[in-house]
Amino acid sequence: MKRRSVLAGLGAFLVAGCSKLAQSGPVSSLLDAAEDWNRNLHELLGRRSALAREFTPADVSPDFRGNGTVQPPGAAYAAHQQAGFADWKLDVSGLVEHPLSLSLDQIKALPQRTQITRHDCVEGWSAIAQWTGPQLAQLLAMAKLKPEAKFIVFRCADNLNGQDYYESIDLIDAFHPQTIVAHALNGAPLPVKNGAPLRMRIERQLGYKHAKYLTGIEAVASLAGIGAGKGGYWEDRTGYEWYAGI
Amino acid sequence: MKKRHALATRLWHWLNAVCFVVMFMSGLNIFNAHPRLYWGQWGFERQDAWLVLQRFPGWITIPQHYSLAEARLWHLLFAWPFAFGLLAFMVASLINRHFLRDLVTGRKEWRWSAIRADIVKHLKLDFDHPGAKFNFLQKLAYGVVIFILLPLMIFTGITMSPGMDANWHWLLAIFGGRQSARSIHFICAWTLVGFLVLHIVLVLLSGPVRQVREMITGGRIEQ
Numbered sequence: 001m002k003r004r005s006v007l008a009g010l011g012a013f014l015v016a017g018c019s020k021l022a023q024s025g026p027v028s029s030l031l032d033a034a035e036d037w038n039r040n041l042h043e044l045l046g047r048r049s050a051l052a053r054e055f056t057p058a059d060v061s062p063d064f065r066g067n068g069t070v071q072p073p074g075a076a077y078a079a080h081q082q083a084g085f086a087d088w089k090l091d092v093s094g095l096v097e098h099p100l101s102l103s104l105d106q107i108k109a110l111p112q113r114t115q116i117t118r119h120d121c122v123e124g125w126s127a128i129a130q131w132t133g134p135q136l137a138q139l140l141a142m143a144k145l146k147p148e149a150k151f152i153v154f155r156c157a158d159n160l161n162g163q164d165y166y167e168s169i170d171l172i173d174a175f176h177p178q179t180i181v182a183h184a185l186n187g188a189p190l191p192v193k194n195g196a197p198l199r200m201r202i203e204r205q206l207g208y209k210h211a212k213y214l215t216g217i218e219a220v221a222s223l224a225g226i227g228a229g230k231g232g233y234w235e236d237r238t239g240y241e242w243y244a245g246i
Numbered sequence: 247m248k249k250r251h252a253l254a255t256r257l258w259h260w261l262n263a264v265c266f267v268v269m270f271m272s273g274l275n276i277f278n279a280h281p282r283l284y285w286g287q288w289g290f291e292r293q294d295a296w297l298v299l300q301r302f303p304g305w306i307t308i309p310q311h312y313s314l315a316e317a318r319l320w321h322l323l324f325a326w327p328f329a330f331g332l333l334a335f336m337v338a339s340l341i342n343r344h345f346l347r348d349l350v351t352g353r354k355e356w357r358w359s360a361i362r363a364d365i366v367k368h369l370k371l372d373f374d375h376p377g378a379k380f381n382f383l384q385k386l387a388y389g390v391v392i393f394i395l396l397p398l399m400i401f402t403g404i405t406m407s408p409g410m411d412a413n414w415h416w417l418l419a420i421f422g423g424r425q426s427a428r429s430i431h432f433i434c435a436w437t438l439v440g441f442l443v444l445h446i447v448l449v450l451l452s453g454p455v456r457q458v459r460e461m462i463t464g465g466r467i468e469q
Contacts, residue, residue: 030323031316031319031320031323032319034319034322034323034326035319035322037326038322042407042409042410045410045413046409046410046412046413046414047413048409050412050413051412052408052411052412053411053412053415053418055287059287061288061290063290063291065290065291118287118288118408118424120406120408120424121280121290122279122314122318123279123280123314124276124277124279124280124428125280125282125284125288125289125290125425126287126288126289126290126424126425127288127290128287128288203408203412204408204409204411204412205408205409206408234315238313238314238315239315239316239319240314240315240318241318241319244408245407245408245409245410246322246406246407246409246410
């Protein structure tokens with residue numbers, strides 16, 4: 001019976017203790033530190049520049065699940081939706097030499113990349129689809145980043161639980177060839193549930209990084225002072241990892 | 247004096263026990279974010295799932311309330327001692343010959359008559375097996391856990407990471423896609439729980455106080 005009581009005690013310690021432990025200083029910082037170790041281990045085991053697997057049209061899933069916001073609130077978005085997003089503008093701003101404000105037609109006129117990739121949600125489900133749009137690297141080259149720019153922040157026409165959705169990535173991901181500003185899903189304009197008219201594709205990271213309803217791309221030196229400072233809506237709100245490659 | 251359990255075995259046994267419990271309970275919390283399983287590369291609709299469950303109750307998850315973010319932090323922190331602990335134990339057990347001496351089976355042990363005799367002995371709760379540390383069924387169970395189930399947990403776990411998938415395309419190819427890998431991860435986790443239950447029951451039936459003491463102090467081999 002000794003073993004059973006040891007186990008029961010261990011079990012009680014674990015279930016009761018973990019929630020409290022997680023809030024205590026040292027354990028909380030250990031949990032946070034592990035996030036850095038995980039990213040460093042990734043950089044040790046592989047290259048951040050590696051390409052995500054690209055699939056064939058036969059692999060595409062019959063639908064692409066809409067998750068999080070599937071219909072942005074507000075009259076302004078509704079008016080754009082009504083007008084077929086004819087007046088939608090994507091601003092490239094912040095630490096750039098030449099700020100841009102691009103229409104959908106201008107974005108579609110740029111050289112395009114089409115890729116069939118798997119989307120992995122942090123919740124555990126996956127979907128495969130074909131995405132088309134210009135590489136983010138190209139927009140950043142047009143706007144010309146200033147040397148002090150370290151992160152790219154994505155602004156969205158999306159408000160969830162009273163907070164504006166936003167996301168951010170570092171320059172390795174920003175200049176990755178598979179990082180595109182997608183306007184088409186499986187050859188058709190993006191559906192509203194998937195982020196019409198523009199969304200990011202940050203392949204090799206989980207779904208919450210792929211900001212939908214994109215209105216702005218902002219180059220910044222630091223993420224402090226944006227939202228709650230953790231680099232994204234879910235990072236601020238629930239503590240998802242900023243590096244979503246795991 | 248010769249110890250019954252090597253220091254490396256004892257250290258890893260208890261480290262792994264704690265890691266497994268935390269990994270399993272935080273894993274159930276993560277599973278609760280999408281309590282369905284699929285085969286293949288993709289899957290998100292109920293009708294495509296081979297398993298549809300309700301959320302696991304809070305008493306069996308870490309943390310006890312539903313929090314995908316916190317559960318992921320626990321899971322990914324304990325993945326370190328879980329994976330590297332197994333690796334260290336494997337290296338140590340090759341060096342101290344624990345694997346070769348205690349776990350390797352001989353051809354005679356795979357005869358059906360020998361296996362049947364071993365099962366009958368187990369059912370009679372007769373756990374004496376002079377001449378070797380473990381009987382055949384023990385070797386088989388420990389071998390499957392150490393060399394198949396635990397490595398499968400680690401490698402299917404790695405394929406949950408889109409960043410690692412971009413670097414190791416071959417690993418996901420082995421498992422037949424990310425949703426298959428997630429299903430295998432879940433199945434192996436519950437198989438390990440099955441092993442844990444059996445393991446504890448057999449310890450309780452075969453002198454639990456002595457067994458636990460020996461797994462802590464090392465015990466000694468009677469001459």
